[in-house]
Amino acid sequence: MPPPAVLVVGSVAFDSIETPFGARREVVGGAATYFSLAASYFARVSVVAAVGEDFGPSQMAVLRRRDIDVRGLAVLPGPTFRWSGRYSYDLNSRETLDTRLGVLERFDPKIPEEARESAFLFLGNIDPDLQRSVLSQVRGPRLVGCDTMNFWIEGKLESLKKTLAGVDLLVINDSEARELAKEPNLVKAAGIIRALGPKILIVKRGEFGAAAFGAASPFAVPALLLDEVVDPTGAGDSFAGGLVGYLASQCGDGAIDDNLMRRAIAMGSVMASFTVQSFGVEGLLDLSRQQIDERYAQFLALSRLEGG
Amino acid sequence: MPPPAVLVVGSVAFDSIETPFGARREVVGGAATYFSLAASYFARVSVVAAVGEDFGPSQMAVLRRRDIDVRGLAVLPGPTFRWSGRYSYDLNSRETLDTRLGVLERFDPKIPEEARESAFLFLGNIDPDLQRSVLSQVRGPRLVGCDTMNFWIEGKLESLKKTLAGVDLLVINDSEARELAKEPNLVKAAGIIRALGPKILIVKRGEFGAAAFGAASPFAVPALLLDEVVDPTGAGDSFAGGLVGYLASQCGDGAIDDNLMRRAIAMGSVMASFTVQSFGVEGLLDLSRQQIDERYAQFLALSRLEGG
Numbered sequence: 001m002p003p004p005a006v007l008v009v010g011s012v013a014f015d016s017i018e019t020p021f022g023a024r025r026e027v028v029g030g031a032a033t034y035f036s037l038a039a040s041y042f043a044r045v046s047v048v049a050a051v052g053e054d055f056g057p058s059q060m061a062v063l064r065r066r067d068i069d070v071r072g073l074a075v076l077p078g079p080t081f082r083w084s085g086r087y088s089y090d091l092n093s094r095e096t097l098d099t100r101l102g103v104l105e106r107f108d109p110k111i112p113e114e115a116r117e118s119a120f121l122f123l124g125n126i127d128p129d130l131q132r133s134v135l136s137q138v139r140g141p142r143l144v145g146c147d148t149m150n151f152w153i154e155g156k157l158e159s160l161k162k163t164l165a166g167v168d169l170l171v172i173n174d175s176e177a178r179e180l181a182k183e184p185n186l187v188k189a190a191g192i193i194r195a196l197g198p199k200i201l202i203v204k205r206g207e208f209g210a211a212a213f214g215a216a217s218p219f220a221v222p223a224l225l226l227d228e229v230v231d232p233t234g235a236g237d238s239f240a241g242g243l244v245g246y247l248a249s250q251c252g253d254g255a256i257d258d259n260l261m262r263r264a265i266a267m268g269s270v271m272a273s274f275t276v277q278s279f280g281v282e283g284l285l286d287l288s289r290q291q292i293d294e295r296y297a298q299f300l301a302l303s304r305l306e307g308g
Numbered sequence: 309m310p311p312p313a314v315l316v317v318g319s320v321a322f323d324s325i326e327t328p329f330g331a332r333r334e335v336v337g338g339a340a341t342y343f344s345l346a347a348s349y350f351a352r353v354s355v356v357a358a359v360g361e362d363f364g365p366s367q368m369a370v371l372r373r374r375d376i377d378v379r380g381l382a383v384l385p386g387p388t389f390r391w392s393g394r395y396s397y398d399l400n401s402r403e404t405l406d407t408r409l410g411v412l413e414r415f416d417p418k419i420p421e422e423a424r425e426s427a428f429l430f431l432g433n434i435d436p437d438l439q440r441s442v443l444s445q446v447r448g449p450r451l452v453g454c455d456t457m458n459f460w461i462e463g464k465l466e467s468l469k470k471t472l473a474g475v476d477l478l479v480i481n482d483s484e485a486r487e488l489a490k491e492p493n494l495v496k497a498a499g500i501i502r503a504l505g506p507k508i509l510i511v512k513r514g515e516f517g518a519a520a521f522g523a524a525s526p527f528a529v530p531a532l533l534l535d536e537v538v539d540p541t542g543a544g545d546s547f548a549g550g551l552v553g554y555l556a557s558q559c560g561d562g563a564i565d566d567n568l569m570r571r572a573i574a575m576g577s578v579m580a581s582f583t584v585q586s587f588g589v590e591g592l593l594d595l596s597r598q599q600i601d602e603r604y605a606q607f608l609a610l611s612r613l614e615g616g
Contacts, residue, residue, distance in 0.1 A: 089492060090486070090492035091492070178398070184397060184398035184399070185534075185535060185536075185537065186515075186533060187533050187534060187535035188535055191535075205516060207494075208513060208516035208517070208530075209516070209528075209530060211530065211533060217606075217609050217610070218533045218610060219610065219611075219612075220517075220530030220531075220533060220610055220611060221530060221611065221613065222516075222517060222519065222528030222529060222530055223528075225494065225495050225519060225526045225528060226493075226495060227493060227495035227496055227499075228493075229493065259614060262612070262613050262614075263613070263614070266613055298525075299613075300613060301525050302525070302526060302527065302528050303527075303528060303529065303611055303613055304527075304570070304613075305529065305570050305571070305574055305607075305608060305611060305612075306567060306570075306571070
């Protein structure tokens with residue numbers, strides 16, 4: 001069996017979510033889950049994460065259903081990481097009600113032998129020390145993607161910078177990019193961040209889309225305009241999963257050129273759009289290739305613009 | 309002489325602006341000024357507004373320099389409308405320090421005879437009663453555009469709805485669209501607003517670009533990514549001026565189709581980008597056609613996306 005194409009390391013969790021449109025309690029969530037499910041439509045995916053003994057067969061089935069390789073899921077004594085949050089009436093802000101790290105406190109990622117040759121590695125939003133431990137276990141991936149958050153930018157900046165030196169593609173939020181660079185102008189912030197290592201910076205802007213800064217000219221896309229959004233949880237992780245999964249499926253042995261990167265960002269946006277239209281991961285479980293292609297065509301139509 | 313192609317009614321003001329990058333005191337501003345200057349690169353423009361006796365030849369020269377027809381500028385006894393404000397460190401929010409209506413309190417727009425046949429009318433952000441008074445004075449314009457703000461949405465909603473019944477194109481901010489429709493979802497809000505009259509709703513999203521809802525499929529564009537932004541004042545008004553001016557220059561006697569509307573929105577974004585790179589109206593005074601075309605090409609490159 002060839003090694004899995006995409007390897008993601010991150011959190012698998014139980015989420016409890018309240019939005020103005022409903023609520024879900026203790027459903028399978030976590031950044032690595034959203035990432036894996038979105039990427040699974042394009043590539044073989046392996047996930048490395050820690051779960052507790054309360055993560056049973058019915059939870060595991062969520063990942064298995066999409067044929068995700070779960071041999072790297074370490075089952076540790078204690079409870080699985082739990083997050084609960086509540087969204088505002090317009091879904092544009094959320095309040096974290098509770099966070100219980102559980103087994104995440106002892107997470108020390110071990111990459112299974114068969115996943116160490118993965119061509120595409122994504123370092124989810126975990127301690128930058130652990131991100132580097134993962135980097136040291138893999139053998140020459142073609143592309144290393146990375147996420148992080150304000151918690152690590154504020155608390156472990158020096159370690160994060162060491163990690164970024166080994167990263168090709170950083171995928172973070174708008175406010176995180178400005179905070180990491182200590183620079184409010186996004187274009188200038190991108191220059192500062194790219195000098196730390198990542199050749200490509202992709203900035204997630206929520207309902208406003210995404211921007212990308214790389215070797216070629218900057219790129220920006222709006223997000224799909226949806227008349228039904230019920231739960232934004234996991235949108236950014238689904239974006240990253242769709243993006244990296246699509247890259248893995250399309251780039252063959254060649255380089256990632258500007259056009260491919262743009263299409264991958266569009267596909268990330270498509271996968272995020274499915275996520276926000278249902279609660280939790282529900283929108284990512286049963287998509288057909290046709291649904292994805294139709295949504296991609298809708299995305300092209302949304303932003304199509306011809307010369308003057 | 310043929311009637312001017314674009315007629316705008318709105319505010320002409322003295323602005324005092326503080327941003328982290330500098331300050332200007334008592335410079336010529338106001339929504340109708342930004343609109344007129346931006347539109348003047350594409351069409352003949354007439355402006356109807358009230359100014360005070362303190363609005364002298366050097367202020368008038370700002371408009372005359374771009375050949376804007378100022379015969380509709382009523383000089384009333386008393387001071388010109390004054391606004392002063394201060395922007396936050398990242399330019400994303402601003403505090404109004406002072407507003408003095410001055411002659412605006414007695415503004416009763418009179419459209420000069422020669423401007424009553426203008427093909428394109430833009431009703432700037434003034435009392436909706438006055439907007440309707442202007443509408444009653446013009447003779448069958450091909451397109452009526454309109455702006456408004458939360459002040460009128462909250463204080464004069466019934467009058468505003470009467471105005472909107474006679475409007476083709478409404479150009480407002482994201483938060484204003486949601487407030488006007490009493491609906492947090494933008495797509496649903498657009499449907500509600502379009503049912504009030506405007507066939508086309510264009511939603512301004514600041515540094516995140518714009519979205520448009522019309523007969524055809526929705527359209528969204530990012531804003532240009534600029535490495536130097538010094539003063540956002542007037543960006544939205546310049547956007548509307550570039551948009552309407554371009555429409556006037558391009559649509560001939562034909563209908564405004566979806567492609568033309570998209571290019572006009574791009575041109576609005578281009579004109580807004582010049583505005584924010586300098587203080588006040590300074591960025592709109594001396595542009596060449598080549599600069600505008602180059603920026604437009606940059607805009608196409610920014611959002612160019614081909615099929616998968």
